[in-house]
Amino acid sequence: MSPATPIAAARPLPATDEQPEDLTLEQLCHQLKAAKQAEADAIADRREVEEQIVAAIGELPDEGTAKAEAGDYVIKVTCSLSRRVDTNKLDELISSGAISPEIGKRLVRWKPELETRELRYLEANEPDLYTVAAQAITAKPSKPAVKVEEAH
Incomplete structure (x- = not known):
């Protein structure tokens, strides 16, 4: 959503008696909270159905794809192993030969x-070096994170 995009135009909001541009910030927070709950419920439902499909297919490979009709x-159920490198152990194995x-x-x-953190340090304290280093870095804005909590 670009800064010029009004909140109401970004995505249709759930139906209310009021027009989206008439909604207060508090009402928008309520709608956000309800939408996040609906999203969480939908994700939980999807995961439960996926688990049932996996159980119905039966035995799966540790890695690879199982197909069924x-x-x-x-x-298609794709399985993989998550692998992480213990860099200390790898260094030890290399050092020991x-x-x-x-x-x-x-x-x-x-x-x-x-x-x-180091980039911000350069920007604040060593602007000449920052200018050189910034040539190798691409920066683009992320989606703004919105967190709404009850005030009590």
Whole structure:
């Protein structure tokens, strides 16, 4: 939603007796709370049905895709293993010679990740260096996070 997009034009709100532009901020908060609950309920319902489908299909591979057919439907259940690298253990294995550095580099991909705190430090304290570093960084606005809590 762009800054120029009015709240009411962004997405239709649930039906009320009032026009969307007449809603107060408190009423919008109430609608947001109701919409989030409906979303949570829908997600829970979807997950429950997915679990029932998985149970109905039966045995699944640890990794890969299981396929089934039911009437007019073709069902694909994709399974995977979540893997994490214990970098301390990997370093230990390489240091001990159990794994060569070449194999270690083949096993683990290095992915640059921005240290936002350091970038902000440069911006505030070393603007010349920040200007140079910023050439390698793309920044775009994220969706604004909205959190509504009861005031009591």
